[in-house]
Amino acid sequence: MTKIDMRDAFFERLVDAARLDKRIIVLSADHGAFALKKFEEEMPDRYINIGIAEQNMVGVAAGLAASGKIVFIYGISPFVSLRVLEQLTIDVAAMQLPVNVISVGAGFTYSTDGPTHQGLQDVSAVATIPGMTILNSSDPTNTRAFVEMAIASKKPHYIRIEKEKFSDFPGGFEFNDNAGYSSFGNRDSKLAIITTGITGQIVFSQLEKWTSEFKTSIRLIDVYRIKPFPNLLSELKGHTHIVVVDETYKSIVGSNISSLLLKINEQQLLLIADTGELFQFLGSTREFMTDFAGLSPVRLERKIALFLGQN
Amino acid sequence: MTKYSELNLDPMELTEKSRQIRIDILKAIHKAGKGHVGGAFSIVEILVSLYYGNVLKFDSKEPKWESRDRFILSKGHAGVALYAVLADLDYFPKEELDFLNKGQLLGEHPDPRIPGVEIVSGSLGHGLPIGSGMALADKMDKNSRKTFVLMGDGECYEGSVWEAAMFAGHHELHNLCGIVDRNGLITHGTTESINRLEPFADKWKAFGWEVFEVNAHDVDELQQTWMQITSKKSGAPSMVIANSVKGKGVSFMENNFNWHHGGIDDTKLAAALNELGIKVTHDKN
Numbered sequence: 363m364t365k366i367d368m369r370d371a372f373f374e375r376l377v378d379a380a381r382l383d384k385r386i387i388v389l390s391a392d393h394g395a396f397a398l399k400k401f402e403e404e405m406p407d408r409y410i411n412i413g414i415a416e417q418n419m420v421g422v423a424a425g426l427a428a429s430g431k432i433v434f435i436y437g438i439s440p441f442v443s444l445r446v447l448e449q450l451t452i453d454v455a456a457m458q459l460p461v462n463v464i465s466v467g468a469g470f471t472y473s474t475d476g477p478t479h480q481g482l483q484d485v486s487a488v489a490t491i492p493g494m495t496i497l498n499s500s501d502p503t504n505t506r507a508f509v510e511m512a513i514a515s516k517k518p519h520y521i522r523i524e525k526e527k528f529s530d531f532p533g534g535f536e537f538n539d540n541a542g543y544s545s546f547g548n549r550d551s552k553l554a555i556i557t558t559g560i561t562g563q564i565v566f567s568q569l570e571k572w573t574s575e576f577k578t579s580i581r582l583i584d585v586y587r588i589k590p591f592p593n594l595l596s597e598l599k600g601h602t603h604i605v606v607v608d609e610t611y612k613s614i615v616g617s618n619i620s621s622l623l624l625k626i627n628e629q630q631l632l633l634i635a636d637t638g639e640l641f642q643f644l645g646s647t648r649e650f651m652t653d654f655a656g657l658s659p660v661r662l663e664r665k666i667a668l669f670l671g672q673n
Numbered sequence: 674m675t676k677y678s679e680l681n682l683d684p685m686e687l688t689e690k691s692r693q694i695r696i697d698i699l700k701a702i703h704k705a706g707k708g709h710v711g712g713a714f715s716i717v718e719i720l721v722s723l724y725y726g727n728v729l730k731f732d733s734k735e736p737k738w739e740s741r742d743r744f745i746l747s748k749g750h751a752g753v754a755l756y757a758v759l760a761d762l763d764y765f766p767k768e769e770l771d772f773l774n775k776g777q778l779l780g781e782h783p784d785p786r787i788p789g790v791e792i793v794s795g796s797l798g799h800g801l802p803i804g805s806g807m808a809l810a811d812k813m814d815k816n817s818r819k820t821f822v823l824m825g826d827g828e829c830y831e832g833s834v835w836e837a838a839m840f841a842g843h844h845e846l847h848n849l850c851g852i853v854d855r856n857g858l859i860t861h862g863t864t865e866s867i868n869r870l871e872p873f874a875d876k877w878k879a880f881g882w883e884v885f886e887v888n889a890h891d892v893d894e895l896q897q898t899w900m901q902i903t904s905k906k907s908g909a910p911s912m913v914i915a916n917s918v919k920g921k922g923v924s925f926m927e928n929n930f931n932w933h934h935g936g937i938d939d940t941k942l943a944a945a946l947n948e949l950g951i952k953v954t955h956d957k958n
Contacts, residue, residue, distance in 0.1 A: 413840070415836040415839070417802065417836055418805070418833060418837050418840050420802070421799060421802020421805070422802050422806035422837070423806060424802075424806055425803040425804060425805060426806040426809060428791070428806070429806070429810030430810070452799055453793075453803055457785060
């Protein structure tokens with residue numbers, strides 16, 4: 363199956379939308395992408411490189427949006443989340459303006475750049491903002507759909523897009539714009555794995571192997587809308603072992619799942635695999651970093667085996 | 674209903690209106706128990722000249738009128754001054770001032786639920802970036818609207834102010850007018866002793882702004898400045914450094930940073946009103 367850079371999937375769709383809707387403006391904090399270049403070349407009057415000034419970028423976006431524009435602002439994850447948390451809260455969310463953050467660099471994407479560039483806290487931080495929808499790309503289909511979802515809603519969005527090349531989840535996945543998640547596999551299986559972002563692709567690539575290793579069928583639920591969190595209550599019922607895999611620090615998906623399990627009140631076991639407590643100054647490949655954080659296929663396989671009591 | 678075109682007070686009338694607005698502010702803060710009186714009093718003539726001197730285009734019956742000019746009170750803690758003006762212009766009933774900070778329409782800091790208020794403010798350093806976005810949208814769409822952003826001088830310690838200053842200067846947002854209430858005081862002392870702002874005008878000039886230095890309480894001077902600024906069709910954004918007196922109008926509040934925020938009891942209210950030309954007698958019974 364063809365693999366596509368998630369930035370291309372997103373920006374190509376955004377270019378299509380902007381050709382038809384003159385209200386769409388893109389602001390970038392001096393950050394580029396191949397497909398975004400197309401936007402800049404074709405619609406130079408609606409693309410502004412605002413410079414390395416993210417707080418101003420959010421404020422300017424709010425002013426544009428308050429004047430009838432639909433604004434997409436683009437930058438590296440920590441700089442368009444942590445650095446601008448107050449601007450996103452007050453200028454955008456409190457006034458429910460159509461400003462959409464395109465955040466690139468989820469998790470260990472910028473694996474050699476250290477904690478300054480890692481996207482580990484963004485979701486937890488942005489999730490504290492009332493009225494902010496959070497979307498997390500995990501395949502080309504949902505990444506493209508985010509463009510239309512954001513434009514149609516006219517509300518604020520924080521959209522995480524990957525730099526990696528992904529292929530679509532195969533036909534078994536049920537994708538529904540409104541649900542906020544896709545699922546694959548047997549509802550009656552003992553083990554359910556909840557993923558978000560790149561971890562959906564990592565886990566999916568291992569499903570066949572793990573089904574054989576763990577001698578159980580596996581249900582995979584990929585959450586692409588982290589906030590508002592999808593209604594997974596009925597989906598979680600019946601699974602005795604639930605694993606959350608999330609390449610963030612203090613997984614918001616994990617805390618939402620644990621709240622739902624408390625509501626279900628069955629004898630279900632939960633394992634949350636997210637990144638560790640320490641700042642990761644090591645510079646290496648993303649694979650090395652995810653392995654170090656315990657989220658590589660090998661490390662996850664060991665964790666899940668132990669969790670299932672299969673030493 | 675008040676339309677901008679119906680209001681064109683002369684300087685004497687603007688001065689009298691400013692006196693009335695100060696009285697409304699005092700009474701509102703007295704009823705609320707406490708408030709930011711010092712920074713509200715320092716901007717009264719600025720607001721009055723903008724709203725009553727045929728500068729801002731607005732329609733109080735239709736606060737979201739498409740062609741209105743935008744006024745952003747970035748120093749949101751002076752919200753009570755804006756509320757007094759908006760109430761006087763019939764944006765909402767004047768009685769609302771009696772319920773400041775009592776769970777009704779008006780809170781300490783403005784928000785767009787309030788007719789006539791454009792943005793949420795309170796945290797400093799937000800108004801100029803947002804105003805720059807509004808001015809940019811108007812420039813893109815070739816609208817003739819103007820955007821005014823009123824900031825405090827202490828607010829200019831915020832880095833986001835200078836990010837926006839650089840942006841607006843670079844994009845030559847001629848339709849953007851910043852105003853700094855240069856009263857020289859922040860909550861705990863003077864700007865120059867705590868973290869020097871001067872040479873303040875030179876800083877704005879260096880960022881590409883056309884700078885006007887005015888007496889913030891001289892309505893004549895203010896009116897002349899607004900006229901120059903609103904006639905601009907291109908070029909640099911405008912920055913009005915409005916040299917003001919915190920607590921202006923009441924002698925014991927003037928230039929006293931202790932009046933940045935606080936309560937006004939009956940005795941102080943009477944003394945303040947007395948200075949504003951209203952004799953208050955207390956009923957001892």
